[in-house]
Amino acid sequence: MQLTPPSGTFTSDDVLNQFLDYLIDSGVEMYDHQEEAVLELFAGSNVILNTPTGSGKSLVALALHYQSLCAGKTSYYTVPIKALANEKFLSLCATFGPDKVGMITGDATVNPDAPIICCTAEIVSNLALREGSEAKVDDVIMDEFHYYSDHERGVAWQLPLLTLPQSRFLLMSATIGDTAFFQKEITTLTKKETVLVQSDQRPVPLEFVYSEIPLTEQVTELVEKNKAPVYLVHFAQRACAESAQALLSSNFCSKEEKHQIAEALQEANFRSPYGKEVSKLLRHGIGIHHAGLLPKYRLLVEKLTQQGLLKVVCGTDTLGVGVNVPIRSVLFTQLCKYDGTGTKILSVRDFKQIAGRAGRRGFDDIGYVVAQAPAHVIENIRLEAKAAASAKKKKVVKKKPPEKGFVSWSKETFAKLQTADPEPLVSSFKLRHNLMLNVLSRTNEDGCRELKRLIEASHETEASKKKIRRHARSMFMALVRGKVLTITPPAERGEGENVPKVKLHVDLQDDFTMNQALGLYLIETIPLLDAEAPDYALNVLSLIEAILENPVAVLRAQVNEIKSELINELKAEGMDYDQRMDKLDEVTHPMPGKDFIYDTFNEFNVKHPWIESENIRPKSIAREMFVDYMSFEDYIRKYKLERSEAILLRHLSEGYKVLSQTVPPALKTEELLEAERYLKEHLTSVDSSLIDEWETMKDPDYVRPEDREVAPERERPITQDKKKFARLLHHQIFTAVKYLSADNIAGFMDVFEPSDEWTAARIDEQLDAYYDGRQLIRLDPEARNQKHTHTETLDDTRQLRINQTLCDPDERNDWSLTLLVDLQKSDEKKEPVIHLENLGPVV
Structure with missing residues (x-):
């Protein structure tokens, strides 16, 4: 049943009544906090919704979308990850109709002119920077607002709160903490009251269990006691795959359940090297869900779990950011994780976000949260029990904890995570090229003046603002020296204090983007290459790949392949073991043109001291594929990357975006254009699951392009x-x-x-x-x-x-x-x- 505006002329009360009737017809009864939040929104207030995971925040967001739609406005639903944007997009399409909903994530754009847009937080942030108070952003729903504290990306959650006075905000999180600061800032910005709606009421209460039996036994016990679906939370993709493989030895499904799964998979597309493995797991009632999987497989796991067909899902902690995998039991395989700087005990916020996913409203009376004791502790308990039961008194040789990547935890650690308050949210305002360029490119006002205001209004301390201002001056002059920006002479600026003082370089294409921090290095360095050289296109690809993040799984696989070949050669030459090991220690992943890249980057660094926090990362992935004209499947199989297909796809996507949007057209030879087409074909052919789903919603008779048969009389030869x-x-x-x-x-x-x-x-x-x-x-x-x-x-x-x-x-x-x-x-x-x-x- 779709949610449509009232017919004829209607008032705000009519809209509210229509929404309430929709809920009644859908069999949904609102909780007190939901009702309070909806009424505040319809009264025109901003709302901060701080309620537990699974307590129906999405319904409140739905009310704001509907109110906005009926008023002829545009509403944005922002999320931290693309997988969640995909999910919310499809859900809202089902509620409002696919013609009313669009999605923008940077990788995919669908129906971008729709009145309801699902997007990653950076999309609204960049729009706010480019257009400010003139942006058609009427209502903003910020889901998972606790990402405001994220060291790298938190600025995307802060910027709209600094630049969109015309907007109304709904901030949602289960772990937002103290909200007084945000209430004051948002009210000051929008001149509308900001109301906190807070509740500890959970629709499904949680029961916490500390497990001291082996993981496979614990999972089997949960399934046998009707506590499935079970989500096994890991903090590494390899651990997900290993757990899923280990669970294949257990039989979780009856013949009838396996038959139902087989029926549901009849139309599934498993055409990729890892597809066979994914299919085998699913038919056994086991799902796998992490960022290394192609989106079509993640989407399939979510659908099958929603249909109640999977008993176990092995995944990473992406579950904690709201991906809709309805589960009864959350099982933490460990309570420590690597946070980018070192391995630490989970933060209270991370723990509560993930644990809160247990228990399905309308299905469960209780949700279960289980934490495994460390594996060596469980093993020692077994050894001690075995020794105690033995007639022979032997000394137990206890297992030791891992030496690396591990911090020990206990039952007391688990109890503390349950009761402690979430860590305070902390500003992470950062000045990057895309922020500066978006503001300075405004054509209707003085971007320089707005940039100064933005830094001053940021949520940073005064000491931090001083550093940011100094950094901004260095970056600005570097952009001018690099001819990315030109300063308009005073005589040509026109009258008034708020007229633009700068403009983007006229030679850059309309969709120019410098979201990569080293985009300016790329622009300055490509002209140094010999465009007539046979390897010009390959060298440009190397420069592009050098400014991208390292896809670690792919580079590790390249090194392993090189080492395997080298060790065979060295053995054949008769080299002794120690010498072979020394040689292997010298092996790195391929870095064609590294000397040129390092030399030019060092020169660039001298001219642009603000870039000191960045680094260049030579590598050859897209280049290697293009040189050998390899297919996606060929490359996956060559390096045994079946468990990391999405990582390769993501790298190719980032490379394609830089090549198509950042490299100026004047620098593109025919061969470089061929490389651009080559990358685009990979991206469109490997996984089109999201577009296919949206088209199916628009037209139930939709047929995927590869399956479509066009009538001969209408078809152009x-x-x-x-x-x-x-x-x-x-x-x-x-x-x-x-x-x-x-x-x-x-x-x-x-x-x-x-x-x-x-x-x-x-x-x-x-x-x-x-x-x-x-x-x-x-x-x-x-x-x-x-x-x-x-x-x-x-x-x-x-x-x-x-x-x-x-x-x-x-x-x-x-x-x-x-x-x-x-x-x-x-x-x-x-x-x-x-x-x-x-x-x-x-x-």
Whole structure:
């Protein structure tokens, strides 16, 4: 049932009554704190909602969205992570209809002009910085507001409270702590009263248990006692996967339940290297949920859990930020975690956020929170019990705790976390390039003046503000020296005190972004490369990757691969063990062009001292994939990254965004544009789950593009779209060359139409002839240059003849593939139809 505005002319009371009728029809009865918050919102107040996890804060947010929608306004729902934005987006689509709801996360944009927008906090923050009081941001719902204290990202929760006087705010968190400061600041900003609605009332009370039996036994006990679904909370992705694997030895589901899961998975898409493993776990009643999984798998786990089909979900602590995985029991596998600087006992806020997810309103009378004792403690209890039961009195050799990455906890630690108050929220205002550029790019007011006001209004101490002002001056001058900003001469500024004093550099594209702190380094350094050099595009990719965060799992896998190859070589050479170990200690992940990158960065650092807190990180992931024209699946399998697919996808996404939005168009060669298209194709083909779901909501008959059949009479022949067809041909031809280079004759033959003339034996014979005097078939970008592809149109037969030169390291380039492209059949099959005519020396 969808929530729609009242018909005809209506008042605010009519809107409230319509909303209350919707709740009654939905069978929802509000708690006292929900009713109080909704009435305050309809009275026009800002609201700070501080109630336990699972106490229905989303219903209050729904009321504000509805009030805003009926008034013709735009409301924003901000969250800390993309997974939560995806979930809230789909939920609001179901409530209001997909035409009324949009989503913006930086990676994905859907229906951005809708009156209700789900987004990550940075989206509203940047909008507020760019447009300030003129931004069409009428109502802002900040979910998980305790992220205000996050050291790196907390500024995104603070900025709207400094820059949007026209907005009304609903701040929501179970662990917000003292709110007096925020009430005062928001009231001062908006000139509207800010009301605190607070309650300790939980819809489902919690029972706390400290477990001193092994994890697998504890999970089995919870399931057998009807306390499932159970969420196993880990603080590392590897631990999630290991727990899930260990639980496969237990049988949690009946035959009927497994049949129901199989039915639910009939339409599921498991097409990725890790898909088979995910499918196996799900069919066993076990889910897995962490940032290393592709979004489509996380979404599937959430859906199956909501349907009550999964008994156990092994995940990371993302559960604590509101991802809707309805569960009965939360099981902490440990009570310490690495926080970026060291391993520490969980904060009270983290513990309460996660523990509060236990218990499902309307399903459970009680929720269960279980904490495992340290593994070595559990093992020692077993050893002592075994020794006590033995007739032989032996001394027990106790297990020791881990030496690294561990802080011990006890039953008393667990009890303290339950009763202590959350840590106070602390301002984390930071001045970054995107903040400065967004403010200074305002065309309707003096951005310099606004930047000064913003620093002064920030929630920092006076000592901190002084440092920020000094930092701002250094950054401003660096942006001017780098020609990212130009200062408008006083005579050209116009009249008035609040006219713009600066403007963005005119050569930058409209969607220019410098969200990466080292974006300016990139802009300054690319022109130093030789644009005519064969490896120009690859060197630009290296610069782009050097300013991105390190995807640690991928780099670790690269190092492991290099070490495996090296140790075999060293053993074959007869090198002794100690020398081999010394050599292995020197191994790093690939860093092409590192000397140039480090040298230019050091020079950049001298000119821009404010960058001292940043660092450059040379690496080669997107570059390596592009050089070898590898598919996403190829790369995952090569480095055994099945458990970290989303990490690779995220890195490619970040690289694509920098290449498409930060690198100026004037610096993009045809080969660099090819790299941009290559990355985009990976992003759109690997996981389109969110877009597919939204389209299905809009149209129940929606069919995914890859499954769609277009009526012949309406379809434009594929060969008429010359650019697209040329791109498809190019990709297919180099797929064939890649297979040939790898001596994969079966894969090579699959690219072409079947032929009695070109058998595997004949191709193998020709390859032997090629390698008689030639080392390999090159796949680098120079080998893919269009100059090595010669196309001839055979008009009478609607065919193309293509001669593709096979490039070798010595640049003899005296062998080629001769191919015939059947245009008629290509139109019929909607893809290039290619025949192999010859593989041999150039005639």
